[in-house]
Amino acid sequence: MANILDSVDQRTQLVGENRLELLIFQLNSSQLFAINVFKVKEVVKLPRLNVLPGSHPNITGVANIRGQSIPVIDLRQAIGMRPVDTDGESNMIITEYNRSVQAFLVGQVMNIENLTWRDIQPPPSQVGKNNYLTALTKLQRDGVDRLVSIIDVEKVLAEIIDYDIQISEEVLDNNIVNHFHGRKVLIVDDSSTARAQIRDTLSQLGLQIIEASDGLMALNLLKSWCDEGKNINDEILMMFTDAEMPEMDGYKLTHEIRNDPRMNDIYIALNTSLSGSFNEAMVKKVGCDRFISKFQPDLLVEVVQDRLRAVL
Structure with a gap:
């Protein structure tokens, strides 16, 4: 699974051309979700997790990856769905946001899609302000258009990490x-x-x-x-x-x-x-x-x- 992102460094030429690449995954359901590949460091099978007493309820544990302790966020639970069923296929998407490293517990990781930002649309206003999406897109799967929800990871993290806006x-x-x-x-x-x-x-x-x-x-x-x-x-x-x-x-x-x-x-x-x-x-x-x-x-x-x- 880690090899799916081996060529991320070669993809940076897309930046500046109004293009992006999305990592497509599921959350133990048929619905498709995505995050930008540039924010992804690695994808690995879910290892044994250490429980962290007193942590935020959306943090399902801590993984030790090559000597680094990485908090693991149950992404399904974090966006308001029932927690991921770890009896099914479970993977970790290790990401770097805002100078911090964390992993997201997801289901099946499918593939990487190369798109233009013109293919990406904001979520409809009718979904309200409390949704966890920054955008939507569509992909062809077996001749059928499938909706892909792009996760607002910054919102997910802001509900776990207390960002201080105090100015020194x-x-x-x-x-x-x-x-x-x-x-x-x-x-x-x-x-x-x-x-x-x-x-x-x-x-x-x-x-x-x-x-x-x-x-x-x-x-x-x-x-x-x-x-x-x-x-x-x-x-x-x-x-x-x-x-x-x-x-x-x-x-x-x-x-x-x-x-x-x-x-x-x-x-x-x-x-x-x-x-x-x-x-x-x-x-x-x-x-x-x-x-x-x-x-x-x-x-x-x-x-x-x-x-x-x-x-x-």
Whole structure:
């Protein structure tokens, strides 16, 4: 099973072309689920787990993988379904999000699908705000279209890990902090949980937050301002964008902005849970100004302060 991801490092050329690869799996049911391959380190058969007394109920135990203790999250239970039946086929998807390593207990791991972000659609608004999906797509299976649900892993983790949005006093620059009031920041992220984390952090500075749930929505907003004759840098101080989003990813969004002379000087920070040196390389390639790994409140503040100093 581990060999299914042996060539992940060779897949990074997809980034920047508005493409992605999804790891498709089941949760001991016929329904198909997925996460982005770039967040996956390894897939292994479920080993013997050590129980961790007092842990979150969604953590089913701790696995020892080559000397590293990795918490194992029952993904089925975490998204509101009954716990995984370990009598069936059980696998662990070992992932790295926000600079931490964890594993998700799933059923059958099926294959990797190469798609374009245009094939990915946000979940319908009728499913409500409490769902655990960032997007949906369809795949052909035996001549039949099958719906694939892409998990909002950041929401799953946020319900287990207490992310502190408190800003350290020593980070704040008292010489400029009063200049934030009335200024706006654009946040582009398909995860409502991720947007809330940034919004709740930066709102403490008096910043006004504009949100977009995908890259195409953000690009259309920026273009509408330009079409109205507005100066983009009068509208927003800067933009934070996620890397992977439906319809248009953060790399493609940045590329489109940099190629439009009306807005090519927007300050853009890539804020993503994706890890790996390829991200920093892509930041330079597409023209982002900064790369920030989620979720670091003090670093978010440092970035907006650096940007504000540059325009004062």
